[in-house]
Amino acid sequence: AQRVTQPEKLLSVFKGAPVELKCNYSYSGSPELFWYVQYSRQRLQLLLRHISRESIKGFTADLNKGETSFHLKKPFAQEEDSAMYYCALRAGGSEKLVFGKGTKLTVNP
Amino acid sequence: EAGVVQSPRYKIIEKKQPVAFWCNPISGHNTLYWYLQNLGQGPELLIRYENEEAVDDSQLPKDRFSAERLKGVDSTLKIQPAELGDSAVYLCASSMIAGGHNEQFFGPGTRLTVL
Numbered sequence: 579a580q581r582v583t584q585p586e587k588l589l590s591v592f593k594g595a596p597v598e599l600k601c602n603y604s605y606s607g608s609p610e611l612f613w614y615v616q617y618s619r620q621r622l623q624l625l626l627r628h629i630s631r632e633s634i635k636g637f638t639a640d641l642n643k644g645e646t647s648f649h650l651k652k653p654f655a656q657e658e659d660s661a662m663y664y665c666a667l668r669a670g671g672s673e674k675l676v677f678g679k680g681t682k683l684t685v686n687p
Numbered sequence: 688e689a690g691v692v693q694s695p696r697y698k699i700i701e702k703k704q705p706v707a708f709w710c711n712p713i714s715g716h717n718t719l720y721w722y723l724q725n726l727g728q729g730p731e732l733l734i735r736y737e738n739e740e741a742v743d744d745s746q747l748p749k750d751r752f753s754a755e756r757l758k759g760v761d762s763t764l765k766i767q768p769a770e771l772g773d774s775a776v777y778l779c780a781s782s783m784i785a786g787g788h789n790e791q792f793f794g795p796g797t798r799l800t801v802l
Binding site: 582587621622623624627664666673674675677678679680 | 690691718727728729730731732735743778782784789790791792793794795796
């Protein structure tokens, strides 16, 4: 069975500090990993996907198959980064997304 | 582009009453998803349509939930009768599965409260 674990329900940092949102997954095959973000009063939207290997809004995430992790990182957090972040997994050959429970990031001034 | 449209945005009903949610996907998107999001949880897939065919409804509680996408565009999700535990946000998403770029675009959701 596929499972996504986000161990931190809440994460609070100060503006300018580095931030790392943890995501671990359980899947025996080759997964596709995503980070989705939901800003206050907005809809859920894709932030980045591991196959793109790009930086979006200063965020990066590297798939570590050995540790089955896909942590989201940003070197200098901004107040506008405050949001709910969800890690999601898609199994190879499937269109089904399996989401973690989410981490609420608060960036304090 | 309005994105995925859902209505109503909020619905309050008493238990045992029926309720229906409507979703209009992004134009041209052939795949439509209904997700359930309980408080403090991530979205969980209820059903996925490719055009008008339900290709994954394994997580849909079929004793009380039903869905349809008759013309392969709009979709309706129904609960009859609603139970207290059905209080949640119901999300609709759509995507265009082509060439591996199948990003799911989400609607604003319908927040259901069952009293």
